[in-house]
Amino acid sequence: MYEFLRDLDRRVIFSLMALAVAVPILLQFTPPEKATxxxxxxxxxxxxxxxxxxxxxxxxxxxxxxxxxxxxxxxxxxxxxxxxxxxxxxxxxxxxxxxxxxxxxxxxxxxxxxxxxxxxxxxxxxxxxxxxxxxxxxxxxxxxxxxxxxxxxxxxxxxxxxxxxxxxxxxxxxxxxxxxxxxxxxxxxxxxxxxxxxxxxxxxxxxxxxxxxxxxxxxxxxxxxxxxxxxxxxxxxxxxxRENEPGIYQEGLRRMAPQLSGHILMVGLIFVGNLVYFMARKRGEA
Amino acid sequence: MLKRTIPMLLAMAAGIVMILAYFFPWLTPLQDQTTVWFNILAAVAFILGGGNLLKVHLKKVSDRREGWAYSMITLAAFVGVLVIGLFKLGVNPLDDFPAQRMAGDFRAEGSGFWYVYEYVFAPLTATIFSMLAFYVASAAFRAFRAKNFEAILLLSTAFVILLGRTAAGVFLTDFLPEEGMLANFRLENLTVWIMNNPVTAGNRAIMIGIALGTASVSLKILLGVDRSYLGGGD
Amino acid sequence: MTHAARRGNATFGVLLVLIGVAIAILNAVALRPGAGTQWTQRTEHVHTLEDGTEVRWTEHEAVSVKEGREMAAADQDAAPLLSRTLGLWGAAILTLCIFSFLLGDNPLYKAAEAIVVGASAAYWMVIGFWETMVPNLIAGLFPEWTRSNFMPRLSEDASVDFLLLIPLALSVLLLLRLAPKIGWISRWPTAFIIGVFCGLRFISSLEADFLSQIGPTIKPLIVIGENGFDLESSFSNIVLVLGTLACLVYFFFSVEHKGAIGKVARSGIWMLMITFGAAFGYTVMGRIALLAGRFEFLFDDWLWLIDPKDAHPAQAFLQTIAPMLM
The missing domain is CATH 3.40.50.10160 (MTH777-like)
Structure with missing residues (x-):
């Protein structure tokens, strides 16, 4: 597992990012928003x-x-x-x-x-x-x-x-x-x-x-x-x-779905990256 | 004299007019006039940029340097877009001046230039910048290490922002009350607080530093202390 | 990387584009007939000039496929337009060519990149010419000529603005930079540009980024609200005020960062780390949004897999299976 993660091809990460962004767009869900x-x-x-x-x-x-x-x-x-x-x-x-x-x-x-x-x-x-x-x-x-x-x-x-x-x-x-x-x-x-x-x-x-x-x-x-x-x-x-709100007025709202999964992926990648780093330190490799 | 002194005096005069007009409002017309010229010269800079590109790639092709075939493509794209734009190919005349073809709007929908924008320029530039999403992901996996306290601060802020600016933040800290002291720790509220306080503080300090730096560099140039912009040589 | 490995990567990149296009063609022929088609509404313009000649042209206005089909059914002049359909397919293929770089550098990516470089330089040149040179310089120097050729709406009693000879001269000098022997003369206009720029920057940075930043940083560290001591606001103000000061101390390199100064400078670093963390978060947010924009273009405009803008026939099977999946 450790070796697999350490030597992970970057194209795998590219594919994960592509999926994280593409899938929510295809599924077309829109998370709720509250203004700051x-x-x-x-x-x-x-x-x-x-x-x-x-x-x-x-x-x-x-x-x-x-x-x-x-x-x-x-x-x-x-x-x-x-x-x-x-x-x-x-x-x-x-x-x-x-x-x-x-x-x-x-x-x-x-x-x-x-x-x-x-x-x-x-x-x-x-x-x-x-x-x-x-x-x-x-x-x-x-x-x-x-x-x-x-x-x-x-x-x-x-x-x-x-x-x-x-x-x-x-x-x-x-x-x-x-x-x-x-x-x-x-x-x-x-x-x-x-x-x-x-x-x-x-x-x-x-x-x-x-x-x-x-x-x-x-x-x-x-x-x-x-x-x-x-x-x-x-x-x-x-x-x-208005009724049947035209799609161009919800472009930002729509985009928050791929944003959600993309951000979670980023947090996950940083987390796993650090896991690999600490495992490497434990093994005296880093 | 011609190569160093005159340009230096020109820079000083132009810059000092801009500064003095701030203190003496009756100089404002002169400042405006100078700005008009500055803005026109900025357009010439675009033309200069095109000229430079032409020069570099023609040289590359004539020397048959590695990748000269791609230089040919660059040149073809350059000349093509230039001809389409300058001769207003595919542009319809204005309705009230049908006789003057060159008076039409070169950006109007359906014109040759519009085609270049819509189907070449826009998709290509947009896609090139969107690729950074992939590289930032790869870099995050390999380079973001919690090596010390500073790095941990950086990482945890990034986490809070990334999660707090999406529905994930709301979901993760939904157990906290919406009112009262604890509500501040809901990720979406924490994000707002971070942006309004520590981030504003940090960026404000950076801003003040850059402002002082910019002012001193400007002053050095205008007083003739820094002449590096004149380039080397005589 | 070995030569063979690099070639392998190049093959992957080219394959991505080829497979993508093959799928799109299959999609447009069999799954979603006509996907990627561009429709326009046409208006004929016919004008008879004073000398009796007739000028005519067709104006095309983009309409969505749905609107177009409705218009065509109602006998209005709307139909698919081949050149724009090809344009859209070209744009999608160019998009794939750029993406193919992810799998390895390859000739298709290089060609697309070469097109960007050439096209953008010319693009800016054309815009600089038509939108600043002509109306702001040439129209002022040659009003009559400009009016009869490029800008018929220009006032007939516009007079020549001789002061514009100065920027004209400076422009010519600037362009001489391209000539090897007398290129140095371009230092004159360059110096003018730099002088104006410094003059502008000097005042603006001091005014907006220095003086105006001091006021909002001077805040009470202990806030007394209607209900007495306000802990939240006090804490926020302390972070803002002391944080800004600590960062400034860190930037202050004339004093050695030792002792008390060193401690303050260190807390300044912490504040900056939080700042950079936030900057990173926001940068990621931006990058993902751009990628989502490109994917939406491919899925919506090109492949018709989704239809958020209610533009084309709703045959998005993913939309129908999504509720089942959820």
């Missing part, structure tokens, strides 16, 4: 807004992290739509605009067909410059975005009227996969006017612990990794759930 305070704070920040308030929706991620972040992006957009907020989409990652288009297609035109482009939502698209873009929109948004992503000068877009800088938005909703992302939004946008600018964010697991020191002063709420997404979805479901 940090997610509830994010949700309540949006809930506190009034119809017609402006949210700056920054999609700073790419397909490589979509497994974690797509559910958050969908949930954020849905929440803003349910609350009838005005949505201003932007992206600091080159691939971000593709997710803006997905949100338009899968959420807005499907479930909120009354929303009008240019009046209820606008796509400002991607700009190069990372934190340079955040810095500039904090002072002068119109210079950074002379046109929207469709080439319309922003002076011709009704909902851009009287928008001069980031201070004119009620909340920044950021979905972040790394640099540039939530950290830079805190450093440049929130820091430029801590009393005027509110930020809620959804981020990857890797970033999450690094962002905790900003909460709750500089960051009003945070969806940390897929668990944060699932909690937010459960809150949305509780408040705005």
């Amino acid at each position: 305070p940090i997610v509830r704070d994010a949700f309540e920040t949006i809930e506190a807004l009034d119809e017609g308030d402006r949210v700056y929706m920054a999609f700073d991620f790419d397909p490589a992290s979509a497994g974690e972040l797509q559910p958050m992006a969908t949930a954020f957009v849905r929440h803003a739509c349910e609350k009838k907020l005005k949505i201003y989409f932007t992206a600091l990652w080159p691939v971000g605009p593709q997710f803006i288009k997905n949100a338009e297609r899968d959420v807005i035109s499907r479930d909120f067909p009354d929303m009008v482009y240019g009046e209820d939502f606008v796509d400002l698209g991607f700009k190069t410059g990372n934190e340079g873009v955040i810095k500039l929109v904090s002072n002068d948004l119109r210079t950074q975005y002379p046109q929207d992503a469709r080439g319309t000068p922003i002076d011709d877009i009704p909902m851009m009227e009287s928008v001069a800088s980031i201070r004119d938005f009620d909340v920044i909703m950021n979905v972040s996969a790394g640099y540039p992302g939530t950290k830079e939004w805190v450093q440049y946008a929130v820091a430029s006017a801590p009393d005027d600018v509110k930020l809620v964010a959804g981020c990857t697991g890797v970033q999450a612990p690094l962002l905790y020191p900003y909460y709750p002063q500089q960051l009003s709420g945070l969806l940390a990794a897929i668990k944060g997404a699932a909690e937010y979805e459960s809150l949305l479901l509780g408040k705005y759930g």
Whole structure:
């Protein structure tokens, strides 16, 4: 037994991981979720807004992290739509605009067909410059975005009227996969006017612990990794759930099933790995 | 002079404008202007990146170095995507300007560039990053050893987080009451406490350390003490 | 590893892809007919230009298979689209090619990797050009030309912004880095970029990551609530405040970590270990979520084994046998 475990081929571990993730997906069960305070704070920040308030929706991620972040992006957009907020989409990652288009297609035109482009939502698209873009929109948004992503000068877009800088938005909703992302939004946008600018964010697991020191002063709420997404979805479901809830609004909740078995496998692997280690020590091999 | 002094002065001037504008608001327009240029140059960096890749792989192919056939594939993918994107292949015109084909949205659903994103770029990059799940599992089995007290602390925190952030945590400590002092030890509550207190403390200290480091490095560069960014040579 | 063993691994990797594709074809032909098909709704656009020529194109909008079939039954213009179906199969095969690396390095993986490298570099270049260079630089310098070629919605009375000649010049200098002889001139724009970057970072890191972190760390160590002494909050605050200080002491290398300082520094290490443990936990969480995302793509979009988005015919046998298994 000891030799078997000691010389375990890593492909066996790979297969175990594949099974741990695949089987729950195929069985399609969804464990229950209860929101933690940090997610509830994010949700309540949006809930506190009034119809017609402006949210700056920054999609700073790419397909490589979509497994974690797509559910958050969908949930954020849905929440803003349910609350009838005005949505201003932007992206600091080159691939971000593709997710803006997905949100338009899968959420807005499907479930909120009354929303009008240019009046209820606008796509400002991607700009190069990372934190340079955040810095500039904090002072002068119109210079950074002379046109929207469709080439319309922003002076011709009704909902851009009287928008001069980031201070004119009620909340920044950021979905972040790394640099540039939530950290830079805190450093440049929130820091430029801590009393005027509110930020809620959804981020990857890797970033999450690094962002905790900003909460709750500089960051009003945070969806940390897929668990944060699932909690937010459960809150949305509780408040705005409808009959035959579309599957895209439960992506995070669904993903908690493979998460459960994957985590248990990880704990098991570390445990068995240590068992082997202590057995080896006892035998004087380590 | 041209190779060291001027670039150094340029860096100092640009950086000092950014800093002074914070203290003297009437410099803000100048700061904004500088940022506009910075952001445009960032786009050029993308083009430079492509140019560099082209250079490296063309060299590899022309030298017939090992794996040059894969360099050919890289080059073909590069040129293909570039042509599709820059010439807006497969892009429909805008409805109100049907005569201007080049005015269409190059990212729109159904365009050549959209195909590249949807069926090549997205699946490939997403899968590459998802592979880390396998490697992290293998590493956890082989490398995570409870050798001393510090390692035990690390491992037990990892356990609490891994279990407490799923339904397993709720299930395992379901015997504890939901209210009162003992409720703090329910795994899902313990996780929240760990994140809000020790983890915040640790990360805050790291954050402060990095902030001071960043500030001092920036200052060194702007004052011309650190010139390593100019590279070697004359 | 011996050469033969490596070749053996390569064979396993290639086999994984081949077997996967074979199963998928069998599945799409016999078990779940049409699995992986992509449907679109079509809209014809016909415009007659001023000179009398006709411009026409078909717009395709993705619809789920279910919606598509309903639309087709109602005589709406929806049908499967071959190019997108092939695209989806290509995407799935590329996904398997990457996964095949787990069983050993092999030509299929290497080819897929080569495609990623080339395609992403070009992808970013195209985006940088169309989304920043054109609207923020070229449109400002040549408004009329840009309007008549690329951005017809641009205002007709836009004037030339001569200040943009500066970033144009810097851009050209930066691109000269690719020229061997005069590459050094790219130091000018590089220095400008670094200068701006340092200026931005200097203020922001001090403001957001230093000054703003001090306030929330100064908390009462003994909390008196409505019902008197609050043990839980007091303990939390003590951990937060003393923990932060202890870690900072550990980072403070100018003093030797001996005696009392050494003890504090050691408790700082403990706090950091807890931090890293949490970071590890969250990293694992992230990685598994990404893998689940890819598996869902293969099982749902490609193989139709599951149907969480209510998109295609529900023939998921696992769904029906799951309750029996449980």
